[in-house]
Amino acid sequence: HHHHHHNHNHNHNHNHNNCTKKWRLFFTRIYYLFQLQEAFAKGLLKPGMNILVNEPKKHVNNVEGLKHCLANFRKGLPWVERLDVTNPPAADVVAQAEGKLPTADNRDVNADDDFQREMFFYRQAQATVLEALPLLNKAGVATKRPEDYFAEMAKSDQQMQKIRKKLIAKQTILEKSEKAKKLREQRKFGKKVQIEVIQKRQKEKRAMMTAVKKYQKGMTDKLDFLEGDQKTAQGSSQANKKALNKKGPNAKRKYKDQKFGFGGKKSGKKWNTKESHNDVSSFRAKVAHGKGGPGGKKGKGGKHNKRPGKSVRKKMKSRS
């Protein structure tokens, strides 16, 4: 006495009863209740909870019917009408070159690995094309379109232009980001080199001073440290000085040095003459109108041309 009382016919003939699904369920439940009552009256049901156990759902797989249907349905068309090819995917050249992916893996492609899956489909199409082209040539069907053959395409020219534009845009973005990365790397590298050079120079200077002190105190009486250091010191200091002087004193510093520093004529520089009145060369529109505010100010306020601190300046000075 199995519990699956639901005797509903699972086919798609929509002409049987007018009941909707809800009513059908209701009626089956009532029917089931009635059956239970009957069974209880007959004494078939044991006391305790009777749990409805569902049968495992059987899925229809009518192999005979399928084969029969296929035999009836199949049209014996020549290959040139159908153009179908059944084949496994072509050999994966890239994976073979890398040495992985044995042929056994090809059978079951992992549907979640997007790239692998799409490559699988691509290779299947490739294998088909390779197989079918000779057959097509034999059947006299053309595959190459001649240059002067103009016909309507599946996608309009407008669409293709959009696609091309998008591709080009992607390319340019990639190139720009590459360039920016390289620049950043260069700058970092340049900074590193600069620090290294400064440190080396400081070390040499320290060594030189200690050697000199030793000589002064009478610990050693050899003066050969002078020659060795001089040769290297001269060569390296010159090269480094040049590099440093480029950035060294900026325009403002130069102006202040000129005005308040040593040497040269200081007085008689500021006269209120016709020429000086008409000279507007020192007018900076941006500064006057307050333009280039955060960009310029931030740039300046950041690390743009920051004057090194007192100790660093002392070291630079004593080195030179």
Next chain:
Amino acid sequence: NMSTFKRKRGGKAPGDNKAKKARFIGNASSAPEDEQEKKNEISVPAPVSKGKWTNKERVLIFSSRGINFRTRHLMQDLRTMMPHSKADTKMDRKDKLFVINEVCEIKNCNKCLFFEAKKKQDLYMWISNSPHGPSAKFLVQNIHTLAELKMTGNCLKGSRPLLSFDPKFDKEPHYALLKELFIQTFSTPHYHPKSQPFVDHVFTFTIADNRIWFRNYQIIEEDASLVEIGPRFVLNLIKIFQGSFVGPTLYENPFFLSPNMHRRQIRLATAARLREKQIVKELQSIKKSEAKDDVVRDVTADVFRTPAEEKPVHIETEPPEPKAVKKNKHKAFKRQRMQMARK
């Protein structure tokens, strides 16, 4: 004159008599060039001859109401790709499915691709051989249309496709039946008047994860370099019927999970997770509020008890000798020197 005439279900529009005439799209433009380049006969193929078209396959592609833009574009793309297709107006939800057979008969089509949208979320596709069957119902997922900018390939409109099938299609009888259905539906007949004589793209049908994946590639070179044209979609088989939209079920897919069930499972999973968290919280609060029994014995009492014998306690009254620090050799030396000097 495009007057607003309400067409009957599946009937022809009044001014539609030109539909049967064959249109030579590509060859019409090349016909005047043909005469000029008579000497270069090899490059221009012969015009499509009416008498040679024998395979009279016609596919009716239409949908029910309530489809969204993506489905509409997919249908249009399929109609573009298949020159042997015909379109029809949307079918009302009230009509039963077997009405589609009548529509096909009126339109003189022997295959049908019917798209049905449910709940404005799920798309089902019926593929059927019209009068006698068989037919199959699929759930369509992962639709990408021709218009997507990532699909960079292009092909002639109406060119005949190559069809590529996974060997798994030959292994099971239901897949074999589906393969035959796909071949008859998707292959453009030879010498169809709207077709182009070149073969420049390939449809692939692959079985993965118990679903059928469809892709469309353009053949660029003879060495089989391909580019995807689109559209692309995934078909999840539900059932195969012996008749066309009616008839006994020949095959039911055991791996198919209806979208409602799928959504329900997700909801249940999240609900179960939340409930678990709540239960764990409750258990923890119960544990905290429980009366705790005092620990009498100290488990860590004998950790430092070593099995060696006791040494006598020795109290040092004098400071130990200072050790000579090797690092500051000079300092020790100097101090000693000073001490020695004083002494």
